[in-house]
Amino acid sequence: MLRPGDDEYERLRPDYMVAGEPALIVRPSSPEGVAETVRYAAEHGLPISVRSGGHGAAAFANPGGVVIDLARLRDVAVGEAGLVRIGGGATWGEIAAALGRHGLALSSGDTRSVGVGGLTLGGGIGWMVRQYGLALDSLVGAQVVLADGRIVRATASDHADLFWALRGGGGNFGVVTEFTFQAHPVGEVVFGALTFGVDDLPGLLRGWRDVMRGAPEELNTTVLAMPPFGDQPPGVQILVCWTGDPEQADEVVAPLRALPGLRDEQLARTAYADVLEEPEKPEGVTIVDYNSFAADFDDRTIDALAAAREQVDASVLMIRYLRGALNRVPASETAFAHRDSEVLLILAAFLPVDAAPEDVATVRRRWSALDEYTRGMYSNFSMLAGEETTARIYPPDTLARLREVKRDYDPGNLFARNHNVRPAEGVLAGVGA
Numbered sequence: 001m002l003r004p005g006d007d008e009y010e011r012l013r014p015d016y017m018v019a020g021e022p023a024l025i026v027r028p029s030s031p032e033g034v035a036e037t038v039r040y041a042a043e044h045g046l047p048i049s050v051r052s053g054g055h056g057a058a059a060f061a062n063p064g065g066v067v068i069d070l071a072r073l074r075d076v077a078v079g080e081a082g083l084v085r086i087g088g089g090a091t092w093g094e095i096a097a098a099l100g101r102h103g104l105a106l107s108s109g110d111t112r113s114v115g116v117g118g119l120t121l122g123g124g125i126g127w128m129v130r131q132y133g134l135a136l137d138s139l140v141g142a143q144v145v146l147a148d149g150r151i152v153r154a155t156a157s158d159h160a161d162l163f164w165a166l167r168g169g170g171g172n173f174g175v176v177t178e179f180t181f182q183a184h185p186v187g188e189v190v191f192g193a194l195t196f197g198v199d200d201l202p203g204l205l206r207g208w209r210d211v212m213r214g215a216p217e218e219l220n221t222t223v224l225a226m227p228p229f230g231d232q233p234p235g236v237q238i239l240v241c242w243t244g245d246p247e248q249a250d251e252v253v254a255p256l257r258a259l260p261g262l263r264d265e266q267l268a269r270t271a272y273a274d275v276l277e278e279p280e281k282p283e284g285v286t287i288v289d290y291n292s293f294a295a296d297f298d299d300r301t302i303d304a305l306a307a308a309r310e311q312v313d314a315s316v317l318m319i320r321y322l323r324g325a326l327n328r329v330p331a332s333e334t335a336f337a338h339r340d341s342e343v344l345l346i347l348a349a350f351l352p353v354d355a356a357p358e359d360v361a362t363v364r365r366r367w368s369a370l371d372e373y374t375r376g377m378y379s380n381f382s383m384l385a386g387e388e389t390t391a392r393i394y395p396p397d398t399l400a401r402l403r404e405v406k407r408d409y410d411p412g413n414l415f416a417r418n419h420n421v422r423p424a425e426g427v428l429a430g431v432g433a
Helices: 007-014 031-043 094-098 116-122 162-167 201-213 246-257 299-310 357-372 388-394 397-407
Strands: 024-026 050-052 066-069 076-078 083-087 139-145 151-154 176-184 189-196 221-227 235-242 264-270 284-295 314-322 345-350
Touching: 031 066, 031 139, 031 151, 031 176, 076 094, 094 116, 116 176, 116 397, 139 162, 151 162, 162 397, 189 246, 201 221, 201 246, 201 299, 201 314, 221 246, 235 246, 246 264, 284 357, 299 314, 299 345, 299 357, 345 357, 388 397
Parallel strands: 024 066, 050 066
Antiparallel strands: 076 083, 083 176, 139 151, 139 176, 189 235, 189 264, 221 235, 221 314, 284 345, 314 345
């Protein structure tokens, strides 16, 4: 256990912990070590946060609590028939590289440093979401340290209610020390960007939507509209990842290339692992974010989205196209319930670091006009926390069921440093040994 003042503590303490100095940082090397730490925290009344990877920010601020850093649990073991066991501290860059050596891949996030735990437990919208669904849709089992220190394995047949909750319910139910996935055969992909002017953003979005509605599911795209930054003019990119036969890429991408205003094209064959990037994080700014799902990306939603973005200077717009495998999973099958979504809409504004609270509130109020056309929220992209946010992430029936599972597996709400699901009141159900 590392405490403030220890050399190793100071070396490990990332900048995002400055706002909330933890009492302890623990780096267990086994599930049993995690269990020992959980029991210690529970005995001493210390809140727990879990670090899997290094991409998150304020979620790890845990003043006076215990940070369980899973960095020593990062093995990636490929078994027969594409079954892969992945330690809870592995990052997607490591995972993609290891799987690529076997001609396999998993749909993950965009960033190398994102941990398998946080991304999978919240959903996992990646570059193969149309073809293979969310990262959690490829999950077949998880080793979990519970609030009482027990180590269990959750699958569709063992601790099935816990397995349901883990797939979208975040870190509310325990510390996942190992994930078992069914990986998918993936060779070379064609990846890159088409760059367009921004003279008619609504028109471009309509054209992109229409192309994607008829496109093969091996074609995944994201629209990224950027404001001017420094010497960079404003622009719109359609980011492309084609996981089908590379020889067919030109034919499949042609309808996107034909959209009006194309200025540049940079597409190339590459390994899937090289698709993941490590974007620079802006410094000295306050980021105000908004995200929500749209079941139908119709013209009214497009117009409202463009209008909302125009009201906030220096805002970034990202739209991820989702329709495909994600929609074929029943909404009740996992705790991620937004299964009827066509797109995920993301807005981010960069305000001065000393922005007044009323300025932040103004941005959120302007963007809230989109709520008429959208529903829900994606937990992995939200910087907000609190019961109102949790209620947006989970529809009422899903949240009620999650609270029942929480009551059974963590009745004391030991795992609360997340988009917290409070335990339901009432008699605990038996959860087995």
